[in-house]
Amino acid sequence: MFQCVFSSSVLQPHSTSCLFKHLFYHSATPASQKQPEPIYSKKTEIQRQTVRAHSVKLFIFSALQVARQLLLQQQQQQQVSGLKSPKRNDKQPALQVPVSVAMMTPQVITPQQMQQILQQQVLSPQQLQVLLQQQQALMLQQQQLQEFYKKQQEQLQLQLLQQQHAGKQPKEQQQVATQQLAFQQQLLQMQQLQQQHLLSLQRQGLLTIQPGQPALPLQPLAQGMIPTELQQLWKEVTSAHSAEETTGSNHSSLDLTTTCVSSSAPSKTSLIMNPHASTNGQLSVHTPKRESLSHEEHPHSHPLYGHGVCKWPGCEAVCEDFQSFLKHLNSEHALDDRSTAQCRVQMQVVQQLELQLAKDKERLQAMMTHLHVKSTEPKAAPQPLNLVSSVTLSKSASEASPQSLPHTPTTPTAPITPVTQGPSVITTTSMHTVGPIRRRYSDKYNVPISSADIAQNQEFYKNAEVRPPFTYASLIRQAILESPEKQLTLNEIYNWFTRMFAYFRRNAATWKNAVRHNLSLHKCFVRVENVKGAVWTVDEVEFQKRRPQKISGNPSLIKNMQTSHAYCTPLNAALQQASMAENSIPLYTTASMGNPTLGNLASAIREELNGAMEHTNSNESDSSPGRSPLQAVHPVHVKEEPLDPEEAEGPLSLVTTANHSPDFDHDRDYEDEPVNEDME
DNA sequence: CATTTGGTAAACAGCC
DNA sequence: TGGCTGTTTACCAAAT
Numbered sequence: 001m002f003q004c005v006f007s008s009s010v011l012q013p014h015s016t017s018c019l020f021k022h023l024f025y026h027s028a029t030p031a032s033q034k035q036p037e038p039i040y041s042k043k044t045e046i047q048r049q050t051v052r053a054h055s056v057k058l059f060i061f062s063a064l065q066v067a068r069q070l071l072l073q074q075q076q077q078q079q080v081s082g083l084k085s086p087k088r089n090d091k092q093p094a095l096q097v098p099v100s101v102a103m104m105t106p107q108v109i110t111p112q113q114m115q116q117i118l119q120q121q122v123l124s125p126q127q128l129q130v131l132l133q134q135q136q137a138l139m140l141q142q143q144q145l146q147e148f149y150k151k152q153q154e155q156l157q158l159q160l161l162q163q164q165h166a167g168k169q170p171k172e173q174q175q176v177a178t179q180q181l182a183f184q185q186q187l188l189q190m191q192q193l194q195q196q197h198l199l200s201l202q203r204q205g206l207l208t209i210q211p212g213q214p215a216l217p218l219q220p221l222a223q224g225m226i227p228t229e230l231q232q233l234w235k236e237v238t239s240a241h242s243a244e245e246t247t248g249s250n251h252s253s254l255d256l257t258t259t260c261v262s263s264s265a266p267s268k269t270s271l272i273m274n275p276h277a278s279t280n281g282q283l284s285v286h287t288p289k290r291e292s293l294s295h296e297e298h299p300h301s302h303p304l305y306g307h308g309v310c311k312w313p314g315c316e317a318v319c320e321d322f323q324s325f326l327k328h329l330n331s332e333h334a335l336d337d338r339s340t341a342q343c344r345v346q347m348q349v350v351q352q353l354e355l356q357l358a359k360d361k362e363r364l365q366a367m368m369t370h371l372h373v374k375s376t377e378p379k380a381a382p383q384p385l386n387l388v389s390s391v392t393l394s395k396s397a398s399e400a401s402p403q404s405l406p407h408t409p410t411t412p413t414a415p416i417t418p419v420t421q422g423p424s425v426i427t428t429t430s431m432h433t434v435g436p437i438r439r440r441y442s443d444k445y446n447v448p449i450s451s452a453d454i455a456q457n458q459e460f461y462k463n464a465e466v467r468p469p470f471t472y473a474s475l476i477r478q479a480i481l482e483s484p485e486k487q488l489t490l491n492e493i494y495n496w497f498t499r500m501f502a503y504f505r506r507n508a509a510t511w512k513n514a515v516r517h518n519l520s521l522h523k524c525f526v527r528v529e530n531v532k533g534a535v536w537t538v539d540e541v542e543f544q545k546r547r548p549q550k551i552s553g554n555p556s557l558i559k560n561m562q563t564s565h566a567y568c569t570p571l572n573a574a575l576q577q578a579s580m581a582e583n584s585i586p587l588y589t590t591a592s593m594g595n596p597t598l599g600n601l602a603s604a605i606r607e608e609l610n611g612a613m614e615h616t617n618s619n620e621s622d623s624s625p626g627r628s629p630l631q632a633v634h635p636v637h638v639k640e641e642p643l644d645p646e647e648a649e650g651p652l653s654l655v656t657t658a659n660h661s662p663d664f665d666h667d668r669d670y671e672d673e674p675v676n677e678d679m680e
Numbered sequence: 681c682a683t684t685t686g687g688t689a690a691a692c693a694g695c696c
Numbered sequence: 697t698g699g700c701t702g703t704t705t706a707c708c709a710a711a712t
């Protein structure tokens with residue numbers, strides 16, 4: 001019995017192979033629509049799809065964040081109250097333990113939070129459904145916990161009776177007390193660490209942790225976070241957990257940023273990675289690292305104290321000030337049986353939540369792996385840009401192993417590169433003009449753009465039914481160049497289109513005709529008779545010839561170049577959104593990879609991811625960090641020299657993806673689907 | 681405003 | 697016969 005847990009899918013494949021098929025459906029099927037719409041008349045539809053893509057990505061993220069937040073709080077409460085070794089617990093004479101119900105209540109999602117969520121109108125029904133599912137799951141855990149607790153209590157009482165008969169041994173007690181002390185000290189350290197972390201989160205404005213309840217990260221997310229914020233958030237998500245586990249080892253906080261920018265200067269991280277800071281008030285006063293926040297800065301902040309109330313589970317005693325709270329803490333919640341029991345329960349709660357978090361993380365990773373990693377694979381992406389890549393690399397990535405630098409457009413490195421403006425602009429534009437936008441973008445500046453851009457935004461176009469802003473010629477060329485042999489049959493080209501672009505999973509007759517038309521029309525596509533029929537290849541020189549005219553004079557481009565310097569600056573809202581959509585997944589992937597301590601489940605997934613990335617990197621060899629099409633182009637513009645195919649694209653046409661191993665070589669899933677008959 | 685370029689539609693031929 | 701492949705023409709729209 002298998003059940004797909006992807007988002008709100010309800011399908012229940014009965015075999016793994018079935019499940020895989022189904023999964024592929026997730027990646028491939030645009031979901032919904034069968035209406036045959038004229039290509040140029042579905043602007044709104046496309047926009048809707050785009051938005052959907054946004055929210056789904058955001059949601060995955062949000063859910064995780066919620067879970068983590070809960071966990072964090074629970075852990076804090078638990079840790080501050082002090083732990084005891086299980087052994088000790090067993091021997092601990094248990095009195096009647098009045099554990100409050102409140103304590104037994106893992107903070108699922110409170111009604112207020114639910115309301116908050118509902119108010120975020122970006123949540124789709126599916127997302128809500130998932131939330132509800134999670135809620136239910138948590139409640140289930142709650143029940144289990146309660147049962148567990150009952151049993152525990154019975155057991156303890158039994159023990160108590162026994163011990164009353166046997167009497168106590170003071171010596172043993174003393175020993176245990178010493179243990180406890182040491183343990184508590186250790187815990188205090190951990191707690192401080194956590195506190196710093198929380199504070200930093202709060203400072204960044206990413207989390208509005210309110211004393212009463214876990215913050216709901218959905219809010220900032222829903223209100224249009226910029227990629228950087230997401231990056232940051234993700235960083236927190238992935239690193240917090242590990243930071244909590246590995247006491248004091250802050251290296252885990254090295255996120256993608258650090259990895260990408262410089263492994264030696266984590267403190268610069270947020271500055272660099274937050275080029276958008278100026279656009280966002282919240283981030284402008286950005287506090288770089290949580291490590292830098294000393295506990296002393298907030299002497300009166302205590303996880304168990306907030307708004308003048310003791311936050312000890314089930315306590316809620318009012319404490320005028322921090323001092324009185326401390327008194328209260330020491331007197332009421334001293335190391336006694338009651339506290340111990342409460343702590344134990346809290347521990348259970350945390351464990352359960354941790355479990356849940358792990359599961360959700362796993363699920364998320366699986367989803368990401370499915371949606372992203374797989375897509376990175378067949379990318380031989382010709383590298384048009386040695387020039388730029390060398391620049392960028394030397395600036396940013398040189399210290400770190402270049403192979404470990406899967407870059408996305410919003411990567412911190414991007415801003416560093418002086419002249420760059422690229423994919424985001426291009427794609428952005430395309431996204432807003434989605435519908436009828438045709439051609440030009442890619443080809444205008446010659447292939448490099450399209451190659452890199454296609455590759456770069458693969459993931460996006462793969463899942464969002466947005467018309468790619470590339471000409472058929474560019475796409476065909478890309479398809480062919482990506483193939484190991486640099487040649488494809490017509491059918492293989494078709495397959496590439498459907499595989500890489502959700503958009504081309506519809507209206508097959510139309511675009512297939514266009515593909516054929518282009519193949520025949522352009523001299524750059526050469527038909528080669530093969531043993532098994534005919535294959536198509538690309539005549540790079542011819543392809544370049546197509547657009548001999550120079551772009552150097554293009555005002556818009558110059559403008560781009562100028563603004564590009566401020567790659568980091570303030571993209572307008574639309575732009576942000578667009579790039580967010582494009583980059584979110586790559587971002588996640590990158591981030592998760594940068595985090596060495598995701599936990600047990602992580603290692604496996606990470607391996608997988610790493611594998612994929614390595615693969616990608618190896619394929620791209622000298623790929624520029626950002627794989628930015630514009631970067632690719634820039635050298636040309638800057639030099640304002642006539643396009644020399646050799647120079648502009650030398651590596652491009654020559655780079656072979658030796659080890660390129662497309663998973664889907666023979667997927668015919670979308671071929672000529674009946675759905676497609678319905679055009680015109 | 682003319683030209684170029686790209687997208688779409690369609691007719692057609694050859695082949696399997 | 698029908699589908700696929702490939703070529704070609706026509707038309708339109710956008711960009712130049």
